[in-house]
Amino acid sequence: MPEKKQVNKSKKRVDARAKVTGKAKFGADLKFHNMLYGQVVRTEYPHAKIININKSKAEEYPGVEVVMTAEDIPNNLFGVIIENQQVLAEDRVLYIGDGVAMLAARSKKAAREAAKLIEVEYEELPGVYGVEEARQADSPVVMPGEENNQVIHHPLRKGDVSEGLTEADIVMERKYTTQFVEHAYIEPEAVTVVPEERNTLVTVYGAVQNPNATRDAVANVLDCDLSKVRIIQDNMGGSFGGKDENISAMACRAAVMALATNKPVQLVNSREESIIESYKRHPYTMNYKIGAKDDGELVAMEIEAVADSGAYACQTPFVTWRSVVQATGPYEVPNVKTDTYGFYTNSPYTGAMRGYGSPPVIFAQESMMDELAAELDLTPAEIRRKNMFKNNSRTASNQKLDNHEVSLTEVMDKALSAIDYHDKYEKYNQPQDSTIKRGIGFAISYRGVSLGAEAIDAAGAIVSVQKDGSIILYSGLAENGQGLKTVFSQIAAEELGVSLERITHMETDTSVSPESGSTVASRSTLVGGSAVKKAAENIKTVIAEFVAEEYDYSGKIIYRDDALYTKEGERIVAFPELAATAFHNGVFLSSYGWYKAPGISWDEETGQGRPYFTYVYGCQAAEVEVDTGTGEVKVVNMSAAHDVGKAINPANVRGQIYGGAVMALGHALMEDLGFSKGFIKHTNFDEYLIPTVKDAPENIEAIIVENPDPAGPYGAKSIGEPAMELGGAAINNAIAQATGRRLRDLPLNLERVLLGRNLSKED
């Protein structure tokens, strides 16, 4: 294979220059002629009946152009999986972020002031807060029209778990919980809707993570054709799964007001509005029962994982589905019984967040592996090596891992050696005199790549060569800040042998870009990248025919250095000249590329099948320092080894690993919304703390492991979510070694680390 010029290289990001100069426009930076500023009025209670809304004072406020409530919205419900999310609450508010009215005014100030004049009369209702209550037979029903609060139940049955537990020498039962987590993208949500622009009914600009999902919602709410709604993505100030349904709700509201006023309407959330309204990561309550032999061999796992869906179904059915597949971890277990549930409550609704359903179950299951090891007098490494998947292992879904390299040994060896794990583990097992005690821990995982059995998994792209040899690239999957445009441009440049500067990667535009599903599930490089590669390959097929005709060469063409060469290395023509000549000869050098992922299968009743077409493997280790006088934890070092198949851009991959590890650190140690009966107390970054540069570990060793996968472009798989699913368990295991006390509830804040329990009343 000739050396790659563009891929597997740490190319600089194609969007970096615009971002360091301040020229990159984000949702709130846009201005349109005659633009109005929207403001949403939200409920005062987490659960209440709306008795009356008086808009008249707000309507009279100078500068106000329209005031609207649910009755003004053509179709008030939307949702990606189950359509039950209200654009504005109609009769009942179901959580503290529900909007009840909205208005648009000629200035931000008028919008803010007028919103205060909307009078809403409520009848407060008792709410359901927490899944324990929600699943009781006599619990009030949260979702109107449902019989009970269950959103979903995913069973998985393999072997005979009762028999397995009888055969076990040891059976351990443990309960673990995780908390609601805020995405905390630094850019609050922002959208602008322009009515009747060009030939559409509405054009939506803004921080839209999944343009096609938002288009579905807006078209559904306006009751119009998809072709009449155009979504053009702006730069995204972070998303992490978090700018989907909440942005769709905002786009729907702005669209209704834009059509009512025939003026562009912009909606920008303050941080407080963002935290109160936006969906969160699902909190989980997990009961694990594990049976093992004396030598550590796992014989049975019985798991119940219960997720709090909050007020809407949102993505709960799929989030919990991923939990099922990963709940047993990367271990061979002959007998498994898993039940994963989601329940409605009157808490904020929960949806996609980086990792989806895996971080909670990995926290539980990888904590428990250490607990089991300690009980059996084995080391954490020994118990994992004894049970972890190898090539041809069978998963809990009975899928045989036979189409890719199962690289758990490699990732574990590399991560542990990079942080000097074994020596430190021995050292920290000795008595430590100081009140500052150190510990080291790690976790491993396997993760299904892409959507799996959630949905059809296909994506498209357009590569269009212009007559001067410059190239326009459109992708149906979207840049969310992760570096997608750079990676896709590298793939197109590699295939066509051109420099990266020749390529302009456009913003995703739903009226142009092929509908490709959502930019989620760490699927972009594999699925979207393959589509870009396919488009470029299609163009090369056309070029080959043209070259045979025009340049009298029909052998293999080598594309490199902005020119075409014969296989003997003789230059045929420069790429720009080829593009011009082709154009003037009526040859079309543009193509759609479409990639459909390999097949999968899933039995809803038993959880058996082939849920994902391939997997990635990772190991992260953390070394902590615990102040046993205060409970303060400092993560000193981390190492992270991830098999990404092949890194298209190693510097980007490392960036994902560093960012994922630090995000996991935040979830593990500090992030807490301060819930009190459906109210959120921590609504800004002065109280909802996320890691600063000083909270980040002094060193994170990011190790890229490459076992190319036949399914991915150049063998590439994924990294975005794998990088953040392991840190919580690794840190928890390190704290347990340092303090000698095992914690089972996130976050591992000062009180829990110091006293073993939380002092807040909510606990």
Add this chain to the structure above:
Amino acid sequence: MSEIKVEFTLNDNKESVVVPAEERLLDTLRERFDLTGTKEGCGVGECGACTVILDGEAVNSCLVPTAQVDGRQVRTVEGLAEGDELDPLQQSFIDHQAVQCGFCTPGMLMSARALLDKNTSPTEEEIKTALDGNLCRCTGYKQIVDAVEAAAKKEERE
């Protein structure tokens, strides 16, 4: 409501505006001067996305009333490059892949610029102290700190 005339230097240009007494510098920059590189992330001085340099100090422009910048020097991210010539920090952020979503980037750059203008050879700890008021949710900070360190070394050599 009282309005105040404010004259100040913005990215080396003399400017004059009349603003309500309570108007935030952040809004003046974004709305009156279209300098939208300065971002609003929290509005309470916690995230640092709105950081600008005021008389050599990095400040959160969401906490500074415009009235207070009368007679003073304000520098925003748009004032870092000279024409096409990027500031060494900007180039270093590009070279070290220190940019992901890019929303915190302008604030990070301004905090780092204020540091390097005062301290040409900062230690890693000094860099972290300077950036401690700038939140980033994407990068885990590693490549940002690397970028600032490298820029400092480059500036010191030159």
